[in-house]
Amino acid sequence: RPRVLSGIQPTSGSFHLGNYLGAVRQWVDLQETHDAFYMVVDLHAITVPQDPAVLRENTRVSVAQLLGVGLDPERCTLFVQSHVPEHAQLAWVMNCLTGFGEASRMTQFKDKSAKQGTDGTTVGLFTYPILQVADILLYQADQVPVGEDQRQHVELTRDLAERFNSRYGKTFTVPKAYIPKETAKIFDLQDPSAKMSKSASSPKGLISLLDDIKGSAKKFKSAVTDTDTVIAFDEKQKPGVSNLLSIYSAISGRSVPELVEHFEGKMYGALKTELADYYSEWVAPIQDRTRTYLDDPAELDRVLARGAEKARAVASPTLAETYERIGFLRPA
Numbered sequence: 001r002p003r004v005l006s007g008i009q010p011t012s013g014s015f016h017l018g019n020y021l022g023a024v025r026q027w028v029d030l031q032e033t034h035d036a037f038y039m040v041v042d043l044h045a046i047t048v049p050q051d052p053a054v055l056r057e058n059t060r061v062s063v064a065q066l067l068g069v070g071l072d073p074e075r076c077t078l079f080v081q082s083h084v085p086e087h088a089q090l091a092w093v094m095n096c097l098t099g100f101g102e103a104s105r106m107t108q109f110k111d112k113s114a115k116q117g118t119d120g121t122t123v124g125l126f127t128y129p130i131l132q133v134a135d136i137l138l139y140q141a142d143q144v145p146v147g148e149d150q151r152q153h154v155e156l157t158r159d160l161a162e163r164f165n166s167r168y169g170k171t172f173t174v175p176k177a178y179i180p181k182e183t184a185k186i187f188d189l190q191d192p193s194a195k196m197s198k199s200a201s202s203p204k205g206l207i208s209l210l211d212d213i214k215g216s217a218k219k220f221k222s223a224v225t226d227t228d229t230v231i232a233f234d235e236k237q238k239p240g241v242s243n244l245l246s247i248y249s250a251i252s253g254r255s256v257p258e259l260v261e262h263f264e265g266k267m268y269g270a271l272k273t274e275l276a277d278y279y280s281e282w283v284a285p286i287q288d289r290t291r292t293y294l295d296d297p298a299e300l301d302r303v304l305a306r307g308a309e310k311a312r313a314v315a316s317p318t319l320a321e322t323y324e325r326i327g328f329l330r331p332a
C-alpha cells in the first residue's frame, strides 16, 4: 500500500469547511486504500503565541473532531506531533540543509510574518515549512493530501529529499502533493477572492464545523455573490456563486453540472437556502460524534498512545538511518 501523511493545526476550537473539504475529507477516503498517517501538529501551532490551557484543549478537540468526521484508528495512524520526538530531531537536520534564501521564498511565511511584524515573527515561524518537511520525510510518504495553500511546502519537501538523497545516498521517498482540483481552495463566504481562513477579517465568512448550526446556516444565506442572477459555475465572473456550488457539490456528492441544472431558472436565494439546509443536516451527526469522543477522554488517550507508538515505529528507524548517513557517531 502506498503511504500518505498529513497534518492539521490545533489552533482554533474547530476545523473550518476549507480544512475539511481541502484536506480532511481526503484523509478519510485515503485510509481505505493507503497506509495512512495523520497528525495534529502542535509543534507547528506554537510558531505563534498560544495559551497553554487553550492549546491543550484545542488539541483534544482536534483529535475528537478527526474521529468525528470518520478517521478510524483501526484503519489509520492518528497521533499528536509532539508525542513523536523524531519530528523536532529530523527538522534540525533539514534546517541545516535549507538555504536561507530558499526558506525566505515561502509565500505563507511572507504573508504570516507581514501580519505579525518583525518583533512578533518568531524564528519558528520562519522554519515552520522545514519542520513540515521533516514530518513528511520521516514516514517516507508517497503522497501528501493537503489544500492548494500547502503546495509550496510539499515542493520544498521534494527539493530537500532529493538534495539529501544525492548528497548522502538514497534515504528518503520523494513525495507528491495530493490536491483534488474541485476543493483545492475553498473561499471566504464574505470575500470570495480570499481563501476561507480562521484569520479572515470577518467571522461571517468562516464556517467552523463545530459552530452553532443556525449561525452557520445564516452565514450561507448571507454569503456574498454578485449582481447577476443566473446560477452558473464561473470562478472568474461569479466567484461567490461558484464557491457555494463547489461546497454544495462536495458535501452532497452531486456534481456541479447536475446542481447547475437543478437550479436552472432559480435565483441565488434558492441556492443559498438549499445549501444552508443541506449543510445543517450534514453537520449535525459530525457534531454529535465529536461530542461523544470529547466525553470519553480515556478513550482519546488510548487512541493517541497507540497512534504515537505506531508512528514512532516508522519515524525512529528513518531518523536513525539519517543520523548514520550524515556521519553522527552512533551512541555506544
Ligand code: TYM
Pocket (backbone or CB within 6 Å): 005, 006, 007, 008, 009, 010, 018, 019, 020, 021, 022, 023, 024, 041, 044, 131, 132, 135, 136, 144, 145, 146, 147, 148, 149, 150, 183, 184, 185, 186, 187, 195, 196, 197
Ligand atoms: P492547516 O492546519 O493550516 O490546514 C489544514 C489543511 O487544510 C487545508 N486548507 C484549505 N483547503 C482548501 N481551502 C481552504 N480555504 C483551506 N484552508 C486550509 C490546508 O491546505 C491543509 O491541508 N502546514 C500545515 C499542517 C502540516 C502538514 C504537515 C500538512 C504540518 N505538517 C505535513 C501536511 C504534511 C497547515 O498549517 O495546515
